[in-house]
Amino acid sequence: MNSDPATHSVKRRFVPVWWYLLLCLAPLAAAVGARATDAFGDEGMHNVLGALGLLLSITLWFAWFVFASGAAVRTRVVAAAGAALIIVGLATTLRFEGVSGAMIPRFAWRWAPPAAELAAPELKAPAAVAAPATALDLTVTASTDYPGFLGARRDLTVRGVRLARDWENQPPELLWKQPIGAGWSAFAIVNGVAITQEQRGDQELVTAYDLKTGKLRWSHTEAGRKNHPVGGLGPRATPLVNDGRVYALGGTGILVCLNGADGALLWRKDVPAEFGITPEREASLVDYGRSTSPLVVGDQLILPVGGEDPARMPGIVAFDKVDGTLRWEGPPRHISCAAPSVATLAGRQQILVVNEASLSGHDLTDGKLLWEHPRPARTSADPNVSQPRVVGEDTVFISKGYGLGSTVLRITESTAGAATPLNVEVVWASRRALRTKFTNVAIRDGHAYGLSDGILECIALETGERAWKAGRYGHGQVLLVDDLLLLLAEEGELLLIEATPERPNQVLGRIAALEGKTWNNPALSGDLLAVRNAQEAAVYRLPLAAAR
Numbered sequence: 001m002n003s004d005p006a007t008h009s010v011k012r013r014f015v016p017v018w019w020y021l022l023l024c025l026a027p028l029a030a031a032v033g034a035r036a037t038d039a040f041g042d043e044g045m046h047n048v049l050g051a052l053g054l055l056l057s058i059t060l061w062f063a064w065f066v067f068a069s070g071a072a073v074r075t076r077v078v079a080a081a082g083a084a085l086i087i088v089g090l091a092t093t094l095r096f097e098g099v100s101g102a103m104i105p106r107f108a109w110r111w112a113p114p115a116a117e118l119a120a121p122e123l124k125a126p127a128a129v130a131a132p133a134t135a136l137d138l139t140v141t142a143s144t145d146y147p148g149f150l151g152a153r154r155d156l157t158v159r160g161v162r163l164a165r166d167w168e169n170q171p172p173e174l175l176w177k178q179p180i181g182a183g184w185s186a187f188a189i190v191n192g193v194a195i196t197q198e199q200r201g202d203q204e205l206v207t208a209y210d211l212k213t214g215k216l217r218w219s220h221t222e223a224g225r226k227n228h229p230v231g232g233l234g235p236r237a238t239p240l241v242n243d244g245r246v247y248a249l250g251g252t253g254i255l256v257c258l259n260g261a262d263g264a265l266l267w268r269k270d271v272p273a274e275f276g277i278t279p280e281r282e283a284s285l286v287d288y289g290r291s292t293s294p295l296v297v298g299d300q301l302i303l304p305v306g307g308e309d310p311a312r313m314p315g316i317v318a319f320d321k322v323d324g325t326l327r328w329e330g331p332p333r334h335i336s337c338a339a340p341s342v343a344t345l346a347g348r349q350q351i352l353v354v355n356e357a358s359l360s361g362h363d364l365t366d367g368k369l370l371w372e373h374p375r376p377a378r379t380s381a382d383p384n385v386s387q388p389r390v391v392g393e394d395t396v397f398i399s400k401g402y403g404l405g406s407t408v409l410r411i412t413e414s415t416a417g418a419a420t421p422l423n424v425e426v427v428w429a430s431r432r433a434l435r436t437k438f439t440n441v442a443i444r445d446g447h448a449y450g451l452s453d454g455i456l457e458c459i460a461l462e463t464g465e466r467a468w469k470a471g472r473y474g475h476g477q478v479l480l481v482d483d484l485l486l487l488l489a490e491e492g493e494l495l496l497i498e499a500t501p502e503r504p505n506q507v508l509g510r511i512a513a514l515e516g517k518t519w520n521n522p523a524l525s526g527d528l529l530a531v532r533n534a535q536e537a538a539v540y541r542l543p544l545a546a547a548r
Helices: 017-036 043-067 073-093 279-285
Strands: 094-099 105-109 173-179 188-190 193-200 203-210 216-223 240-242 245-249 254-259 265-270 295-297 300-304 316-320 326-329 341-345 348-354 358-363 369-374 395-400 405-413 422-430 442-444 447-452 455-460 466-472 477-481 484-488 493-498 507-512 523-525 528-532 536-541
Touching: 017 043, 043 073, 073 094, 188 240, 188 523, 203 245, 203 254, 216 254, 240 295, 295 341, 341 395, 369 405, 369 422, 395 447, 442 477, 447 477
Parallel strands: none
Antiparallel strands: 094 105, 173 536, 188 193, 193 203, 203 216, 240 245, 245 254, 254 265, 295 300, 300 316, 316 326, 341 348, 348 358, 358 369, 395 405, 405 422, 442 447, 447 455, 455 466, 477 484, 484 493, 493 507, 523 528, 528 536
């Protein structure tokens, strides 16, 4: 008997092909399972996981085909070379242009101008302050003004205007449309002047346009550029007009107070530097850029600051609105993308602030914490964006995307010895109701309307129950005008929709208002609607209903 091992044949272990197939399908199956069970509560995250799962499954199968299949060697070599050529070709001819609100990537040819810089040549060069021939008067106000973020009361509602319901026979009239610098800022409108913020090269601008003609009346320039592969390029906040002054916060944290007559600088604050936040910490802590629109209450300008040790960490601060002197600092909290608002709850006028991990109410005089309710984010990639809305004498509604959904809180006086003067009680909470990712809700007759993961939804505020959910419009914005919704869809379409719980998604009219991704809020002053995105701006005259 020959015991020499060399004479024995080596027995190869056979791995069944179906094992490979199961391994290849596992990532895709995991992504499908996450979507089916709503594991993350966010369409965007499910789309990302689905794409990654599909890509990984294809990669595993292709690796098996090239290295372990029984195909001819020449066939496998040709397949590998072909795949490499396709990857190199796509990488050299396509440019990543950001994502939609649902995290669907957008690409453009590398030789085409970037979408955020498609503006006319004169807009590409930074513009200096250009004093208008006739000084503007922003101290003259009217009830139809839209002086800042989400309107006069920061509640997404226009009062005193009744729109016609038949756009087929009475279509909106385009007054002007023109290129604009990049940014997600909206318009503030006072006395026929529309003011916004935009990016031109490495400069952030506050710009004032004639509402009816689109003519640039003045501009103010600050060095700064905030760009994020997901969040995009340019300023995010919306200017505020108050007592003839314009307050604006840039994406990098430069706060300016301007003379509304000519755009001249009255005072300026580098907010991160003033509160000890280094540029490196700012980049990591405020990943998407500063997005909080300033708020004026009385003679105070309220602004979230945030930060993290060793920086000072006031969640909100108050400046003197005239000279910029620091009045007070609130307790330490990290900021979100939402803006502060003023409200009365439990008989106390207060400042409502959506922090990155909570919703809180603060005393107007010193910023002292009156109450707080946790609204945590898993990471800085799922920020709080939506505004709180007071829906009763002592109740407040808050919503969010990323799987957190909506909640109604009741605020009441605390018992003796409580840590804060006011007590918080959850009336109801629903993970599935109104997942407003970076939009806000309109309130009418006990119901809330908003884009929930890109689909228009109506819920009852008393219970949180859904009345209806219909119409895929992407992550756009809504505005309530009497009993109608103006909906600016993510792709730039403008729709007129009934705000009623009885009839789902009753579209009365629609026009193609803008081209390109549109995340900016619309602004309505009387019958003039100002809209913009990161590429262009336009003003439409909307038809009005006959007097009752």
